[in-house]
Each structure stands twice: as structure tokens, then as C-alpha cells.
Amino acid sequence: MAPDQPEFPQSAPQRDTLAWKLHALQLRGLGWAAQHGITLLRLALGVVFVWFGAQKFFPGVSVAQDLATHTISALTFGTVGAQVSLPVLAAWECLIGLGLLSGRFLPATLLLLLAQMAGTFMPLVLFPAETFKIVPWVPTLEGQYIIKNLVLVAAALVVGATARGGKLIYDAQAAETAEHTQLVHERFRQRFHQEPGE
Template identity: 55%
Template structure:
């Protein structure tokens, strides 16, 4: 029985190693497309106000909220398409990391909005922002493959 379980475990691990990065790229890409497309339509994105206020502050008011949302929507959709297709992956990851820097900035720019008790108790908006640490880590893992790196099921 242990031999059969070990063989099953080996096969599952092989399957995960052979498909994990692709599935990671697709899942993160779908999130970017989904959230990006919502931003094309006023009042549909729950992050609209926070995103437009952040961009306005970061650009010293040079980019108005509506324009900021269109730019951000296109940017996020482009990241999603790049991740899903794997086309221009290095450039896609650069866009992802730049976008993540902007996404994390409200933690510093608007701590009263991001935390009910700074820095330990995030608000719902703060949680929405903090979860992006997972996306940053996913980008790092995906980035490790742009020169041919792969996951392996062997020690």
C-alpha cells in the first residue's frame, strides 16, 4: 500500500511541477484581466476611488481620475494578456512590478484608509492591498522561468 501511495504522490508531484507555472501565469493573468476590465466601466471596480486618488497624488494631480482609470484598466488588462499568452513575458513582469508598486503605495499615502489601527489592523481596503504580496511573489516565481528555469519534482 505504501508503495502505491508513494507512486501516486510522485505522479501528482510530477503533474504539479510540469504544469504549475503555466497555471500560475493563467490564474494571475485572469485576475488582472478581470480587475482591469472592470476599471473600464465607471463605478464597477471596488478599487476605483482608491486607485484614482492614489494616481492623482502620485502624479501631483496631472492625471485626472477618469483618465487614470482608463490607463490603469489598459495596463492591468495588458498584464493579464501577457501572463496568459506568455508573450513578451519580461516586459509583462516589468509592468506587473511597476503596477504593484503603485498598488502598495496607499499603505503609505493613505494609512488612515488602509488601517483601522496602524500598522496591525488593516481595513477591508488595506486587506485588498496587502493581498498583492502574493501577486508579487507569483511574479517572482514566474520571472524565474523567463530564461528557461522550471519547477522540478525531483529533490
């Protein structure tokens, strides 16, 4: 006679049900994403910048080079030509990419990234005929190439928010506790680090 199987209370999750297994798998996936997601995001950004930047070392290879050099020329009132601006931009983007890939000097790397990204949006203002079919609703392929940089900026901000050791928290209750603790610390600093006489 087979031994009796242990009985779970009706309110307890049944470990052999599909719903329980899916829930456990989801929690495992969330934990993995929280642990590795920021690192993967940083590395992906680094690959994109090195990949696109390296192309600009070879004139005629990058599809964005003409728009980029025209923009730099317009911003410098024609004093910086493509022969100078293209390799400088290539080196700049590769430097950003290498900084992201290595994870070193992240604050400086992200500052370079945000400055470079600000420049990439200028063609939308300077050359609307080249970046839009219908301003401002229907971008050309070049315009779409520029607008997608919003995602890169947002990704850089996420990486920057964790540059000094911050982590993602996938547990809602733990995240709420951490946020509350941070708020308490911030209020403490504001209260006890005021200038004398305030």
C-alpha cells in the same frame, strides 16, 4: 494448484500496500505539478489582471477604483484626474493580463506588473486612515485588498524565474545536482570573463 506468487525481499516496497500506492500517487502528483504548475500560475495571474483590469473600464464597477484614482492623483500632485487615470490603469492591467495569458513578451510584461504592483502599495503610506483600522496591524478591507498583492508579486517572480525555459524539479537529488552545476557555471563565468588586468 495456483502458481506461486513472486516473493519480494523484505527490504523491497510491497506494491500492494496502501503506503506504496500513496507514495506512487504522491510522486505522480508532484511530477504533474512540476510540469504544469508554472504555466497554471502564469495563466491564473493573467486571469486576475484581465478580470480586475476590465472592471476599471466601467466607472463605479471596481471596488478599488476610488483608492486607485486617489493614489494616482496624489502621486501626480493632482495633475491626472480619474477620467484619465482610470482607463489608463484599466488598459495597463489588461495588457499585463494578456501578456501573461499569451506567454509572449514575458520580461516586459513582468516589468509592467512589478511597476503596477509598486503603485498599489502606495495607499498604505499615503492614506493610512483608509487602509488601516490600527496602523500597521489591523488593515481595513481596502488594506487587505492591497496586502494580498504580496502574493501576486511572489507569483510573478516565480513566473519570471522560468521565463527563459527554466523548470521546476521535484526530485531532490536532481535539483541538488542542477543547483551544483549552475554554481560551477557561475564560478567559471566569473573566473574567465573578468576584465583584462583584474
